[in-house]
Every structure is written in C-alpha cells, then in structure tokens.
Amino acid sequence: MKTEDELWGLLREADHMPYGSGQIALVEQIVQHADAGGFDELRFAARMQATTAYVHGGETAKSFVTFSWCRAEYDAHPDRFDRHAESLLLWQFKYMVSGLLKFPEVPLGRTRDVLDDMERRFRAGGHSLQAVYSYRHAVAAHVGDPAAGELYEQWCATPRDDNSDCVGCDPTSKVYHLVSAGDDEAAVALAQPVLAGHLTCAEQPQSILTSLLLPYLRTGRLSEAADAHRRAYRSLRGNLADLQRIGEHVVFCARTGNETRGLEIVERHLSWLDKAPHPQADMWFSAAAALLLGRLGADVLVGDVPAPELAERLAARARALSARFDARNGTDNIGLLIEARLHAEPIVEHLPLSAVARTLKAGVTAPAPPRPSDPAELLARAEELFDEYRFTEARAAWQRFDELHPEPPFALAVRRVEGRGRMAGVDHEPELAEAAFREAAAGHRTLGDELAALVAEARAILAPDAEERQEEVLAQLTAVTERILAIGDADARAEARLRLEYPLLALDRLDDALAAVDAAIAEEPDRPALRAELAGRRARCLLVLERFEEAVAAAADCREQYGRLGDPPPVALAALIHGHALANVERFDAAVEAFDAALGAAVERDPRLSALVGRARARLAAGQPADAVDDLVEAIADHVAHGEDGPAAILRFDLASAYDQAGQLLDAAEAAESAIDVLDRIGAQDHADRTRYLLSRIYRELDEPDQALALLETLAGNLDGFDNLQSRGRMLQEAAQLLYRADRDAQAAERFGEAAAAFEAAGVVQAELYNRRMRALALRWAGSIDESLAALAEADALIGSLALTVDPSEAWLVWHRAMLDCDAARVHLGAGQGDEALARVKGAAGALRDIGAFGEAVEADLLHAELLMRSGAPAQAEPLLRSVLGTAPKGSQSGQNAAWMLAEALEAMDRSAEAAEIRQLHLEQ
Numbered sequence: 001m002k003t004e005d006e007l008w009g010l011l012r013e014a015d016h017m018p019y020g021s022g023q024i025a026l027v028e029q030i031v032q033h034a035d036a037g038g039f040d041e042l043r044f045a046a047r048m049q050a051t052t053a054y055v056h057g058g059e060t061a062k063s064f065v066t067f068s069w070c071r072a073e074y075d076a077h078p079d080r081f082d083r084h085a086e087s088l089l090l091w092q093f094k095y096m097v098s099g100l101l102k103f104p105e106v107p108l109g110r111t112r113d114v115l116d117d118m119e120r121r122f123r124a125g126g127h128s129l130q131a132v133y134s135y136r137h138a139v140a141a142h143v144g145d146p147a148a149g150e151l152y153e154q155w156c157a158t159p160r161d162d163n164s165d166c167v168g169c170d171p172t173s174k175v176y177h178l179v180s181a182g183d184d185e186a187a188v189a190l191a192q193p194v195l196a197g198h199l200t201c202a203e204q205p206q207s208i209l210t211s212l213l214l215p216y217l218r219t220g221r222l223s224e225a226a227d228a229h230r231r232a233y234r235s236l237r238g239n240l241a242d243l244q245r246i247g248e249h250v251v252f253c254a255r256t257g258n259e260t261r262g263l264e265i266v267e268r269h270l271s272w273l274d275k276a277p278h279p280q281a282d283m284w285f286s287a288a289a290a291l292l293l294g295r296l297g298a299d300v301l302v303g304d305v306p307a308p309e310l311a312e313r314l315a316a317r318a319r320a321l322s323a324r325f326d327a328r329n330g331t332d333n334i335g336l337l338i339e340a341r342l343h344a345e346p347i348v349e350h351l352p353l354s355a356v357a358r359t360l361k362a363g364v365t366a367p368a369p370p371r372p373s374d375p376a377e378l379l380a381r382a383e384e385l386f387d388e389y390r391f392t393e394a395r396a397a398w399q400r401f402d403e404l405h406p407e408p409p410f411a412l413a414v415r416r417v418e419g420r421g422r423m424a425g426v427d428h429e430p431e432l433a434e435a436a437f438r439e440a441a442a443g444h445r446t447l448g449d450e451l452a453a454l455v456a457e458a459r460a461i462l463a464p465d466a467e468e469r470q471e472e473v474l475a476q477l478t479a480v481t482e483r484i485l486a487i488g489d490a491d492a493r494a495e496a497r498l499r500l501e502y503p504l505l506a507l508d509r510l511d512d513a514l515a516a517v518d519a520a521i522a523e524e525p526d527r528p529a530l531r532a533e534l535a536g537r538r539a540r541c542l543l544v545l546e547r548f549e550e551a552v553a554a555a556a557d558c559r560e561q562y563g564r565l566g567d568p569p570p571v572a573l574a575a576l577i578h579g580h581a582l583a584n585v586e587r588f589d590a591a592v593e594a595f596d597a598a599l600g601a602a603v604e605r606d607p608r609l610s611a612l613v614g615r616a617r618a619r620l621a622a623g624q625p626a627d628a629v630d631d632l633v634e635a636i637a638d639h640v641a642h643g644e645d646g647p648a649a650i651l652r653f654d655l656a657s658a659y660d661q662a663g664q665l666l667d668a669a670e671a672a673e674s675a676i677d678v679l680d681r682i683g684a685q686d687h688a689d690r691t692r693y694l695l696s697r698i699y700r701e702l703d704e705p706d707q708a709l710a711l712l713e714t715l716a717g718n719l720d721g722f723d724n725l726q727s728r729g730r731m732l733q734e735a736a737q738l739l740y741r742a743d744r745d746a747q748a749a750e751r752f753g754e755a756a757a758a759f760e761a762a763g764v765v766q767a768e769l770y771n772r773r774m775r776a777l778a779l780r781w782a783g784s785i786d787e788s789l790a791a792l793a794e795a796d797a798l799i800g801s802l803a804l805t806v807d808p809s810e811a812w813l814v815w816h817r818a819m820l821d822c823d824a825a826r827v828h829l830g831a832g833q834g835d836e837a838l839a840r841v842k843g844a845a846g847a848l849r850d851i852g853a854f855g856e857a858v859e860a861d862l863l864h865a866e867l868l869m870r871s872g873a874p875a876q877a878e879p880l881l882r883s884v885l886g887t888a889p890k891g892s893q894s895g896q897n898a899a900w901m902l903a904e905a906l907e908a909m910d911r912s913a914e915a916a917e918i919r920q921l922h923l924e925q
Helices: 004-015 021-037 040-057 060-076 083-101 108-124 130-143 148-157 169-180 184-196 206-211 213-218 222-236 240-254 259-275 279-293 307-329 333-342 355-362 375-387 391-404 410-426 430-446 450-462 467-487 490-499 501-506 510-522 528-544 548-564 571-584 588-601 605-621 625-641 645-661 665-681 685-701 705-718 722-741 745-762 765-781 785-802 811-830 834-841 844-850 854-870 874-887 893-908 912-924
Strands: none
Touching (some): 021 040, 040 083, 108 130, 130 148, 130 169, 169 184, 169 213, 184 206, 206 222, 213 240, 410 450, 450 467, 490 501, 490 510, 490 528, 501 510, 501 528, 510 528, 548 571, 571 605, 685 705, 685 722, 722 745, 722 765, 785 811, 811 834
C-alpha cells in the first residue's frame, strides 16, 4: 500500500494530467487508498479533485456523489479546512447546478435546492451574488421561464468576484442568451474584448468561439465564422465532456454547405453517444447529427446504415430525450428548441473552410477543340501538337479527324493508327499502344516506307510496361536502331539514338544514357526543335546523375535554343529541369524564375503541376512561405479535383510546412491532419510519420501538448525496428520533455527511461546519458526518492565507464559530467542528503566555465549558493551570488534569483541595509 506522501504526490500528478479517463482512473485510485489509510485531509482533497475530473472528463453523474460527500464533510468538520477548501467548494456548487439540469430524471426542485444552498453560503461569506444570478438565469432559460431576461439583467449588473466564472466563460454564457434573444451584433461585440485578451481557462477560447458560430454567420462575418469553427473544434474534438458543443459544429457544417466535413465529425464522435457525459449532450448531438445526415443521399453510408435512415433514428432519439426533459420541467421549451435544430435551414450555400476548398470552388476550364480542316492538315496538326507536348489539344485534333473522316485513305489511316498508339502511351495503356504501333509498322511497310515502319517498330518495343525485362527491351531496340542508322537521315539517326536513353535510364545505367544522348547530339540533326530537345534531354541526364552545375548549364542552353524558336511548349520541360538543377545548387531565386517560365509555357497538366510544386519548394527554401502556400494550394486542389488523394496528401506536408513557417499555425495543423489519414490509408508510412512529426511540433507551438504527446508516442511505436532505434529514442525523449514541462514527472521518468534504453541499444551514448540523468531528476520531482537515487546511480555508472574510454578533458564529457553533478545535487537534496548535494555541485560551475558553457555555469553557481544557504552558510553563498549578479544579463531570471537570494543571505548575516539596497536595485531593473 502506498504511503500518504506518495498519494499526495500522485494527486499532484493527477492535477497536471489532461481531463479524461486516465485522470479519472488515477484520482479514483487515490480515493480508494486514502479511504483505506484513513487519511482524512487526503480523502477530502482527492474527492474535490475527483469532482472536477468527472465534470471535465465526461462522467458528470459521478460528480454528484463526490460533491455531496465533500459538502457534508465540510459542514461536519469546518475546523479542518482552510479558505482554499471553502473557495473550491463554493466554485463546485456551479458544477452541481449546471450538471443536475442535464439529467431529466433529477427533479427540478433538487436543482433549485442546491441553488438556494449556494446563495445562502455566498451571502454568509460576504461574496458577490453575480455567479448565483448567472446560474438562476441558466435554470430559467432551460425551462423557458420569461424571468430569464430579468435575471440576465441582474447578472450583468452585479459585480464580479473570485467565485464568478472566468473572463471567458462568463461572457460565453451571456453570448448564448443574446443569440437566443436574436441580438447577434451585441453577442459579437460582447465577445470581442474577451478574444482579444488573455484566456487561461481550460474551456477557452473554444467555448466562446463555438457560441459565436451562429451570430457570425447571421451577421455575414463568414471568414470569422470559418476561423472560429476550425479553431474551436480542434480543441473540443478530444474531450468526451464537450460532446454537446461538438454538436454545434456539426450544425455549423450543415448550415454552411460543408456536409462532407460535418459527416467526418459525426462519424468520429457517433460512438460517443454510448458513453455520453449526460442525456442533454446526447440529445443535442443526436439532433445535430440528424440535421446533417438528413442532407445526405441514401448512397452515403454511415457504417452500414444509409445516412437518411440514421438521421431518422437520431431525430427520434433526440425527440424522446426532449420529451423527458419537458416532462421534468413542466414546459415544452426543450422540445421546441430540438425541433428548431432538426429543421434548421442553410444560412450560406457553401462556406469554404480552407484555401484548398476555395481553389477547388473555382473549377477547371478545358481547352476548346481545334477547328476542322483538310484531313491531311488536321492529321499533321495533331502530330505537331503531340510533338509539342500539347497532349490535350492533340487528342482533340485526332478526335475531330475521326468525326470528320471516319474512313480516311489508307496512308492517312496508318498515320491515325500510330497516333492512337502515341495517345495510349500518354494514357498509360501499354498493351493498346504496342498493338497500335505494330499495326502502324505493318501499314508503313505496305506503303513501302521502311524507315517509318522501323520508327513505329521502335515505339512498339518501348510501349510495354517492361520493368522486369529492360535488358531484353534494350537489346531489341538496339537492333532496330542499327537498322535506322543505316538508312535514316541525320534527324532520324538522332531520334533513334535518343530512344536508347529510356531503357538505359530504367536500368540505372545513367552514364550510358548520357552517352546515348551525346551520340544523338553528335549526329547534328537539321531540325532546330530536335536539337533543342536533345539539349534538354542531356540536362535531364545530368540532373539525374546529380551533376547539378552541368545540368544548370545544359538546361540554360536548351532554354536559349527554344527561345530562338519562339518558346514553344517543350520549353516548359527545359525550364522545369533548369529550376530543379538551380534549386539543388541553392540558387533559389533563380530557380523560382525558371519555374515561373515553366508555368508560363506549360499547356499540359503534368508539367504545370511539377512547376507549381518546384516553385513552392524553392520559395520555401528561399524564405518565402506565404508565396509557397499559394502554389501548393493550387497544386493540391488540382490533385483533389482529379481524385488523386495520395499525391494531394503528400503535398499537404509541404503545405503544412509552409503555413508553419508563415506563422499560420492553425492552417498548418489542419493541412497536416488531413494528410495523415490518407497517408495511413494508402500505406505511405514514411510520409505519414514525417507528417506526424511535423504536426507534433505544430501542436507544441499551438500549446496543445497532449495532442503532440500522442503523436510522439505513436511515432515511437512505429519506429520499432533495429534500424530505427535512434529515431525511436528521439521520439521518446521529446515525449518525456513534454511531460516534464507539464509537471507530469512520473510519466516523464518512464519515457526518459525508455528513451535511454533505445539510445543504449543504438549506441548513442551522449543521448543515453542525458535521458538517464533526466530520469533521475523526474523521479525526484515525482517524489519517488529511492527510485531517483537508483536512477542517479545508473547515470553515474555510465559516465564512469565513459571515463575509461574517452579523454576526460573532452568538452562534451566535461559538460555532461557537470550537468549530471548539478542534477545529482537536486536528487540528493530531495532525499534529504544535503552534504552529498553540496559535494556534487561544488566543482560544476568551474568545469562549465572552463569549456565556455557560461550560461550553464551561472545556473550551477545559483544551485551551489542555494545549497549553501540551506546548510546555514550564507557567508559562503555571498561571493557566488555576487559573481552571478556580475555576469547575468540585466533583468534576466538568473539575475533576479541571485538578487533575492543575496538579499536573504545578507539579512541572515545581519546586513539588512545592504539587503534592502540589493532589493531596491532589483526592483529598478
């Protein structure tokens, strides 16, 4: 059985845990042990903590029992409790009034009795009745009592005090009153100062943002409404206690044309109805889901149930619950409100919630088909368009040819068959392409054109998806190429040699591929466009070979040649290669210019997308994240419009990075979150984990440590292979650091230990040492004294073993030893071993100064001085503290701490005047 001190330590740990089942389980365990041990003060404190945990963790009904016990205990033994206990009990009266209303089986009279008791205690203690009027208003509004308006006025007119709801929650409740009264402008005006201020309550700002969804929409503040939804739902989605508010976000989606987004929310939280925090939340969420699902077609399934059918079930569930509330209340108010929700009409046809959605809304315009002409001219035009990489226009020209000339002369028919083969290649239909080229080859031979037949035959060899038989493809193509070289002109010979590049690249024979291109250039073809294409293909080979400077020069030459031809569409590919080569030599501004040119010339989708992505990444590298966002949004929207979820998800990682660098953290989080689900679904584990890590960092910047922690622990679980031990250790270490900063020390110690084990297995000794040191320190703060001493011994043993193999004067080893000494002093101090603590810290500051770690040395001196003060040696602490004051920056925390400690030391030595002078100087700074 745990000692009383250990149980108090666990209760402090629970206080820093996030609301939810984990915190509830720990507090319930503490209550059981406190009851078994007869620890009266702890029994009360643990139940008070349990009441808060139940209310905010989604188990409201349990809070009635713990609150009643605490109220009875307080009344029976008032002498045991201080003002803090009284204040907390008065605060929890508000939980009871609000909570009892949410259960239709609880008579209304019981709620009013609790309110009367609350008012009596507030009056007896001389407290303001502002909170009392607030909750009397809540009861009146619940039952539809007209007195709610008068109570609202009393509530607003009564001064606030420490028992009032926080500066965010109190106005939130007032906003709901104003919205129900139809005064949206007043609601928005009331909330603005709150949103502009500093909110520290666990329920804010998500609660007040949720209350503003409807007034923002009804007053035309659409961007504010979208932002409020995105910001608030992010904070609500992980907490069962917020199910009712989550329903308001479902309604928001249903009334703004965001049914798909609303469906995602419904599917995510529908199972919560089985464990709803209270019937009121069940009722309101059911009605919200019914409204949303009722807007979807029968082809949309939620699980295996058509959306309209499930909507009917949920509407019936909401109505049944509202009838129970109305029966309890003796009014029809709740039923009327539920019907209003079930029949709420859209306010906005479609409110885009992201930049990608806004871009998608713009739509895509297809190019117009070419005008009809002579069959031979039309066919020649289609071939010319294809050679210029205008595949969409080429397709349209060939289709027009088919419409106008369904039975062309044989010579044109042969060319048309070859055109089908070329388009089949673009469409990734290799079997159709090969068959068409072989048919064309036979037709050309019938016409007596052996060179054209050999070209078609070469194309047929290249057509199949022959990844596993590239050697065979190369052999066949080489044989055909030799025949073309024997009878073809310079252009034909250059094109034949150029075709050899494809299988050589596929076989990873990169130098041979470049040699094939160089041989084609050496043929000195007559056609300028072909010469330009050869220069571009040479640039591509050099880029693949990572000979970036040469690739830059070759691509620039290619662009210059195309420039002399009037920048035909193929210049887009040359500019693309140029941009990628420039980016690889970190000439990002020049790369952006090249991608600009590619976008200006590109007429087909693929090169345009490549240019957008290339330019975005160059802009990111050049420190232009806002510009990168625009490119990435457009590229993602294009992929989404074509149903390409995988590429869109991969690009959302880049978009999240761009938003992050631009300081748009909510947008960054949303982009990363939307990517992970898709990446997991398509099995892109590396991309998914990379995105998880980015998102964990974004969550930390958003001050959402629990979400960040969950991602880091998922990553640690994914990185379970031997090759990933170092990365696993890093994830565990970052998780431990998050827990440590949140004062969840016992959990932090566990993660530091797991990280140390991973780094030990990976052979990363410095990281192992850091984590063993931090584990000892975390255990000390968690109150696990014996375990912290044992962990310290492990860290000491490790650094001792290092001294046998590493030069003791190595700076990194000196640093780690000194830092371990400082933390060892803290551990010993926690164990009541003051002499051992002093012995460990004594030389740490000097060692740190010797290696130039002056900031750490200041902290070591402060710790040393503190220990001296504790041991009753203020005279020895004085020079250390004066040294810190002389070196710490003015106004720094270290300087302030040193000043106050020095003043205490001087007073201990009966030098009060000097102490006062030091304090005055500190205040002036």
